[in-house]
Amino acid sequence: MNNDHLIELRHLQKSFGPQKVLRDVVLEIRKGETMVIIGTSGGGKSVILKHCIGLLQPDDGEVVVDGKVISSKNKIDVKTIRKRMGMLFQGAALFDSMNVGENIKFAVREHEKQHSEADLDRIVAETLHMINLNPDFRFKMPSELSGGMKKRLGLARAIALKPEILLYDEPTTGLDPITSDVINDLIIDMQVKLGATNIVVTHDMVSAYKIADRIAMLLDGRIIFVGTPEETRATSNPYVQQFINGQRKLLAEAD
Amino acid sequence: MPTDNRSRTSGSALALILDAAGGQFLRLLALLWEGLSHKIGRIGEVILLLLRILKRLPWFFMNPSLTLEQFIRIGVSSLPLIIVISFFIGAVSAVQAEYQFRGFVPSNYLGTAVCKLVIIESGPVLTALVLAGRVGSAIAAQIGTMKEKEELDAMTVLDLDPLRYLALPRLLAGIFVFPLLVIISDFLSIVGGWIITTLVLKVTTATYVFGLRFLFQPYDVLTSMIKAMVFGGIVVLMGYYHGLNAGPGAKGVGQASMKSVVASCMLILIVDFLIVYIAY
Structure with missing residues (x-):
């Protein structure tokens, strides 16, 4: 194993x-990198994420974190997963x-029993500050929030346990381009402020180019390309080109 | 020979018909087997779910407020419905008993009929059937919606075990709040019977009370409470199970609610028979 690698997906x-x-x-x-996984809708991108965080167990292959197998056909190391990972869901899932x-x-109170209510209020305020929101937001109900705001708060909940x-x-x-950019900035912020390793699943290429250190493309259940945003733009791989240019047919077929 | 040919032809036609009928029969058997094995599989899943919830029983002591919250929610929210239906169950029992007894049984025993009917059967069973619609469907809809909106996954990811935080408090609340509701229901049914007996049927209170006390067995109350506890568990478990297995979208959640009510009602009546058979 390369020591540089924090997470390895082995033949999932x-x-x-x-x-x-x-x-x-x-x-x-x-x-410490932001890996963006792109691919068509329904292609299995979210399934990869759910394997990483132990919501799904592979039929074969392994998910390895820091050299330790955390998920395979026979076992899921829930403790390690939950302690080290957080997730922002597609619909925020507040x-x-x-x-x-x-x-x-909620999760902080249950897992870090040493905190008093005053401590918890302080953690809420700090977390909201981290995602550039006023502490007064803590009194709002999820039903009062817009889609973008829900995503920001979904992220706040995910980072509260650091x-x-x-x-x-x-x-x-589902977000407008400006709100999307706010979310993109927050993802970059998390990498800088928390030193977090980010894995992002998207088919939004504007977002992918902005936040990614590297981009991986999933096609037909396999990763067919991995490269930096520049390498992605310049690749001659026809499937990647088809995807990033939003073409219905492969260039070769179109000719 | 022509006769031989004819008999051979009719024989082969018969064979074809039998083949076809046999094929259809086998297909029917296969379908029945498929349906049966599916149902057996689902029963296995429910039992497994119950065992997984019960395994978390010690967590109750870590956070009893969750169970108390559900206890109040299920109990208080069901109370208005219980009050209305119980009163009329008692009233109907009294009117029916008076009509059936007319000319054969003295009105001294009207109270006995109401009391026996209410405590032994209608109290626990009708309360549970109504609560299957009120409580079970609400649990199925809530859990189904939480599943649809990935809230259950979010809880799992945050290491907040849904069985511990959602299922266990609801199950315990169901098991312990149903007997209380049944006691309230029994009392109100007897009151309903008393009001109708004295005001409409012109039987004195003393006669009604004599009937109530006549043949009263504390053992009946005990079996009624046991039934209520089991029915409470069934209603919550069916609601949670069908919520967990809800299909996508509003249709899926609606179907989960409906299935939880149907399954609860069927199980309540089957288990009622089994308890009665064992207890009496």
Whole structure:
């Protein structure tokens, strides 16, 4: 193993019924980088994230963090996963029955029993500050928030436990370009302020080019390309070109 | 020979018909088996879910407020419904008993009929059936929506075990709040029966109370409470299970609610029979 690699996906395979979603996913993610995984809708990008965080177990292959197998066909090391990772869900997945402050406090209160209520309020304020929001937001209910605001608060909840690995499932999907850019800046901020390793799943190329240190493309259940944003733009791989240029047909077919 | 040919032809036609019928029969058997094995699989899943929830029982002592919250939510929110239905169950029981007894049984025993019917059967069973619609469907809809909106996944990712934080408090609340609701229901049914008996059927209070006390068995109350606890568990478990298995979208959540009510009602009546069979 390369010591530089924090996370390794080794030959991941996953099927749902007769449908083989991941055929042989091999990918290494370096410590502190932002890896963006692109690919068509329904291609299995979110499935990769769910394997990384232990929500799904592979049919074959392994997820390795710091040289330790955390998920394979036979086991899931839930403890390590939960301690080191946080996730922003596609729809933010805020707990609807709680206000924003409670959403952020809930996990901290349960896992870090040493905190008093005053400490928890301070953590909420700090977390909201980190995502550039006023502490007064803690009293709002999720139903009162816009889509972009929900994503920001979903991120706040994910970082409240200070994870070193952050997973983002389609963070800019359904948002206007300006709000998307706010989210992009926050993802970059997390890398800088928390030193987090980010794995982002998206099909938004504007976002991918802005936040990625490297981009990986998933096609037919395999990673077919990995490169920096510049390498991605310049690649001659017809499938990558088709995707980043948003063409219905491959260039070769179009000719 | 022509006769031989004819018999051979009719024989082969018969064979074809039998083949076809046999094929259809086998197909039917295969379908039945598929349906049966699917149901058995689901029963296995429910039992496994129950065991997984019960395994987390010690967590109750870490955070009893979660169970208390559900206890109040299920109990208080169900109270208005219980009050209305119980009163009329008692009233209907009294009117029906009076009609059935007319000319055969003295009105001294009206109270006995209401009391026996209410405590042994209608109290726990009708309360549980109504709460299957009120509580079970609400749990299925809530858990189904949480699943749809990835809130359950979010809880798992934050190491907030949904079985511990959602399922266990609801199950315990269901098991312990149902008997209380049944006691309230029994009391109100008896009151409903008393009001109708004295005001409409012109039987004195003393006669009604005599009937109530006549043949009263504390053992009946005990079995009624056991039934209520089991029914409470069934309603919550069915709600949680069907919520977890809800399909996508509003349709999926709606179907999960409906299935939880249907499954709860069926199980309540089946288990009622089993308890009665064992207890009496």
